[in-house]
Amino acid sequence: MREGKVADQKKILLAVIALLVLIVAVFSLLNRNAEDLSEEQILIKAGGATLGVLTVADLEELPAFQRKMVIQATGGRTKHEFTGVLLLDALNSIDPGLTREYTRIITRGIDNYTSGLNMSEVLRPNNVFIVYADYGEPLRTKTGGEGAMRIIIYQDEFGQRFTNFLTSLELQ
Secondary structure, three states, rough: HHHHHHHHHHOOOOOOHHHHHHHHHHHHHHOOOOOOOOEEEEEEEEEEEEEEEEEEEHHHHOOOOOEEEEEEEEEEEEEEEEEEEEEEHHHHHHOOOHHHHOOOEEEEEOOOOOOEEEHHHHHOOOOOOEEEEEEOOEEEEEOOOOOOOOEEOOOOOOOOEEEEOEEEHHHH
């Protein structure tokens, strides 16, 4: 009689494990990103549609700026000399009407870090940049390659809304 009870407990345990594996598989499928996101490109999206794609090569064709900046972070102060372009110029290279049509931008990194900007911040002179180099060296991707991009907000000294490993900008 005891052997039958042990066998029933093993069956229940196997059923629970199988159910957990199925749940993990379903959640993985639901949470996967249908887009093929890459740190070497930024998808510009609105309302579920892709409006454009930007790469470092595309950004290098726009007027470049260098900005020295000290960022206050939990790990201490870090000094930077970023090279990049105004987010406004990048958006205008896709469609000059975007800044009038939308009021908010959600930035997302490859690590799913998400932040938000009001379009008024983007329109403020010399404030929001997409940077691709620091001290003349290309920004590194999360895996150590070249070609990463980052959002910086010049008038935000703490950097809490900066998005590293930038992959998408969703206009709202």
